[in-house]
Amino acid sequence: MFICPYYSYESFYRMPEIDPISYIRFLNASPNSPAIDVYLNDRRIFKNLTYKSFSDYVSVPSGVYNIKIFPSGNNLNPILDKRLPISAGKIFTMSSIGNYPNMGLLSIEDVRRPKIPGKAFIRFVHLSPDAPSVDVKLPNGNVLFPNVSYKGVTRYLPVSPGKYTLEVFTSDSGKKVLYIPNIRIIPNRFYSVYAVGNVSRDPKLQVLIPLDGNSYLH
Template sequence: MFYCPYQNFMREAVPKALPTYYRLLNAMPDAPAIDVYINGKLTASNLRYANFTNYFQTPGGIYEIKVYPAGKKTPILIETNLQLMPNSIHTIAAVPNGDGSLLPILEPLSGPTPGYSMVRFAHLSSEAPAVDIILPDGKILFSDVEFKEVTGYIPVPAGNYTIQAKISETNNIILIVPNIKLQPNKIYTVYVVGKPQGTPPLQVLIPLDGSTYLRDDHIGY
């Protein structure tokens, strides 16, 4: 399954003086839709599995974050403090680690290599082993990526791709995703979520990263 919520065209590089932005992702396949409170304020309501919020702007600092089932104040699914540095962009993923935890994923401020797509991989499936991300011809894009690991970016020519997730050091392919369209001058993170066996199944989420998405929507400028 292939999900790509943001498809816009990048106009120019992000300026250096960028406020702090973050968005939230519900990557907990066994959890209900969630409400997220930050410093006691309801920030995201009824955030369903495999969905992102838009980006929020905030000053840098330490934030108290509590996650509940949507519409309820009990039980607390996640309770933690996170530091968001000034002049940064994050995706904060609620991931299935024990009872649940938050994984802040830093995004770049700068634009991509001109004429190329920039791509990285984030492993957010707690039940999946370490994987290699490969092309159908066997070329390895990312190797031995473990749960909660986020790779570095690689530049790839824009175009349509089929990617496969293969259990590392085996020939066992656990996910095939065809027809991924990567546009030039854009930055993507490929998030893998779900379960290799059971429901909901493994799938990828491929949103634009903040330095592309925020510029396209003129947020904060």
């Protein structure tokens, strides 16, 4: 965990305070990748993340970071080497995307927003490298998230708590590619439905539904 001391400066007037600490976690969403290690400024922060695995969140000071991904146990030839800004007071899910060895990195902000009493928030994240744009619907045909393309991240949608079934269709042909029953939604929580895997080959398309950090990180 990275810790940054907080300094306050006195002046004739007080500027609004911005928390200098942000939080990041990592998702390995590359369908055919080996287990990976993630380095931040040449320091390993996440170890042995297999496909579909999420790390815990770690705190980091804001700044520009060098992120490297290696096959687990190897730190000589990175699969990915990228510089990435991390803004102050934010929460991010960093995700490996694409197919190994041509992997990319997608930074997904877990947006902080006021909670609505008695409501939860849900969004959809399209990380399937060979899937076309999709529509996410309820069984009654109501469209929650239309025309979400690869690497697309929708806005959070407020919903009432309860159990939900989602159906995912290709936007162009209307073919159903996913059926997701019995998603349990608890009030005052933020959820992302991550679509990972492939439509045309193994590993097949499926979803991951973690609790996002904006539910409990302050």
